[in-house]
Amino acid sequence: MTTPRTPSTQPRTPGGAGSGSRAAVLARVRAALRDVPATERPEDVPVSRDYRRSHLDDDPARRLAVLHENLVDYRASVHPATPGAVAATVARLLAERGSASCVVPPGLPEEWLAELGDGVEVLRDDPAGRPLGAERLDAVDAVLTGCAVAVAETGTIVLDASAGQGRRVLTLIPDHHVCVVRADQVVASVPQALAVLDPTRPLTWISGPSATSDIELDRVEGVHGPRRLDVILVHADGDAPPAP
DSSP states (O other): OOOOOOOOOSOOOTTSTTHHHHHHHHHHHHHHTTTSOTTOOGGGSOOOOOSOOOSSOSOHHHHHHHHHHHHHHTTOEEEEEOGGGHHHHHHHHHHHTTOOEEEEOTTOOGGGGTTOOTTSEEEEOOTTSOOOOHHHHHTOOEEEEOOSEEETTTTEEEEOSSTTTOOGGGGTSSSEEEEEEEGGGEESSHHHHHHHSOTTSOOEEEOSSOEEOTTTTOOEESSSSOSEEEEEEEOOTTSOOOOO
């Protein structure tokens, strides 16, 4: 899970802790740029992009299998499903996790909610009207979203806040995130993902549940986001479920 930056507790005063290091770093940057003409711009110096952009072949089934394997390695739970089984899988996962309430973003396919029973309260976020506040989201058990793209080689899912994905806060506060990934949204590598993403949108990169090992290298999950990430990996009808 993407980890928000933690604000520094050091006072940001001239001469305070860290200012000497900052000055040293800036001095080195200036020294490195000393021979660069002031009028030169980044586009004036083309950077070669002829490096290898993927370590996988073009086999879609292989991409799904690698994504599955890497998501599991990050301690996400992966659930292969056909398009017609998404609603039943969502209902099962919420029931198994004891999630009695679920927030959904605008634009989420309604059919994904079709098999939720009366025991699950569905809350609809409305950023343009009445967005749910952090306190209300903190009382919600789960969030259900789609995604923009998924990267097989890194086991990463990217959300861009478009329809069906919602505001970043939706996927940071509830403790259980159910994310639906279609097979046609899976690319092999990060360079391929960047080629299809809009850099002007707010991007949230997710690799497993929220976790940190900052203290004594002991892994703690759920520090900055959900402790549970369930990924429904949707393959086409008739295709064999991807296997890690």
